[in-house]
Amino acid sequence: MQSVEPLPLFRDVPVSERHNLFLRKLQVCCFQFDFGDTLRSVREKEIKRQTLLELVDFLQSGSGKINEVCQEEMIRMVSVNIFRSLPPNSHEEEEPYLEPSWPHLQLVYELVLRYVVSSDTDTKVAKRYIDHSFVLKLLDLFDTEDPREREYLKTILHRIYGKFMVHRPFIRKAINNIFYRFIYETERHSGIGELLEILGSIINGFALPMKEEHKLFLVRALIPLHKPKAISIYHQQLSYCITQFVEKDYKLADTVIRGLLKYWPVINCQKEVLFLGELEEVLEATQPAEFQRCMVPLFRQIGHCLTSSHFQVAERALFLWNNEHVVGLIAQNRGVVLPILFDALEKNIQTHWNQAVHGLTVNVRKMFLEMDTELFEECQRQYEEKESRAKEVEEQREMTWKRLADVAGERDNMITA
Numbered sequence: 001m002q003s004v005e006p007l008p009l010f011r012d013v014p015v016s017e018r019h020n021l022f023l024r025k026l027q028v029c030c031f032q033f034d035f036g037d038t039l040r041s042v043r044e045k046e047i048k049r050q051t052l053l054e055l056v057d058f059l060q061s062g063s064g065k066i067n068e069v070c071q072e073e074m075i076r077m078v079s080v081n082i083f084r085s086l087p088p089n090s091h092e093e094e095e096p097y098l099e100p101s102w103p104h105l106q107l108v109y110e111l112v113l114r115y116v117v118s119s120d121t122d123t124k125v126a127k128r129y130i131d132h133s134f135v136l137k138l139l140d141l142f143d144t145e146d147p148r149e150r151e152y153l154k155t156i157l158h159r160i161y162g163k164f165m166v167h168r169p170f171i172r173k174a175i176n177n178i179f180y181r182f183i184y185e186t187e188r189h190s191g192i193g194e195l196l197e198i199l200g201s202i203i204n205g206f207a208l209p210m211k212e213e214h215k216l217f218l219v220r221a222l223i224p225l226h227k228p229k230a231i232s233i234y235h236q237q238l239s240y241c242i243t244q245f246v247e248k249d250y251k252l253a254d255t256v257i258r259g260l261l262k263y264w265p266v267i268n269c270q271k272e273v274l275f276l277g278e279l280e281e282v283l284e285a286t287q288p289a290e291f292q293r294c295m296v297p298l299f300r301q302i303g304h305c306l307t308s309s310h311f312q313v314a315e316r317a318l319f320l321w322n323n324e325h326v327v328g329l330i331a332q333n334r335g336v337v338l339p340i341l342f343d344a345l346e347k348n349i350q351t352h353w354n355q356a357v358h359g360l361t362v363n364v365r366k367m368f369l370e371m372d373t374e375l376f377e378e379c380q381r382q383y384e385e386k387e388s389r390a391k392e393v394e395e396q397r398e399m400t401w402k403r404l405a406d407v408a409g410e411r412d413n414m415i416t417a
Helices: 015-029 042-061 068-082 102-117 132-143 147-163 165-186 192-204 212-226 231-248 250-262 269-284 288-306 311-322 324-332 334-351 355-371 373-416
Strands: none
Touching (some): 015 042, 042 102, 068 132, 102 147, 132 147, 147 165, 147 192, 165 192, 165 212, 192 212, 212 231, 231 250, 231 269, 250 269, 269 288, 269 311, 269 324, 288 311, 288 324, 311 324, 311 355, 324 334, 334 355
């Protein structure tokens, strides 16, 4: 391997020589080192680190606008350093793999970031080097386990999206494809949370009326992201994106709520608690007309949650009645909502094992009674009728069994006789 030697500082050469020195420094930074062996090439690694720092400072100081040749070579050097195959993902219970070459890698990322945000960078020129191929390779790196690297990638991609308007549809489509692969094929990816964080800002900037393409993205990618088991890792960012959509266009509330119900967890209680939290945020932005479209399936599901033997699920569902906007929607539609929930409320009061759930249920029941006494009493009458019919059916069943047992007993006696 060619030896890596230190080069003069930018300030020590005439301005006319600086572009050439910049190119030579880029060449030094193209050397790759084995960070698995901490004792090898210690001096060379340090020279490269110092050279990268100088490049970052040079770009940041704005002391010299870099020409097109320098820009092209710089992106080539960046590509040589950051684009690599990532090691296979470790198992969830293991510590994440931290990239050993981070002392160099961090400075390379810093250089790209400075280049992208610099007011000297002309996108008409820069888009030749930061092209679709570069963006795709950058997106591939989001699967790195190193959270420090994902943080840089997130910031850089977000800045590219902001600055290079020509790349925006391509970036959205490429993120979409990562989500599809994650949802329907692998269910393994380290950077879903970071990609969703970028999307949160993008959705925030969508113009109204919203394009059909964006609504399709919500239905085909964001809502199905509720399906994977690993949702707890990125749920906060996903919930923010979903809520942004509803706040932008309240007509989407019905679509979102039905989507949540479609992917509602059956046996995962922690996931159910997350869904209930997200549901409250969506309901907060829901208007009466959209609420009416989905209230029947919605409150059937909430009824199941109220009587969950997992107390955190039942408690989180009952907390919905602490939200004024949600209570307002329920009050306007109490004639539909209370008959759906009445059995669940009665069941909790009679048999739920958890004291807190019992207390909250009593409060919700009292709220319904105060909202509309007549309706409440009618539901109670129907409930009692149903209970007494069920009791009669049960008694009939027991009598039938008893008669059958008696007949069988008599037959046995006849045979033995």
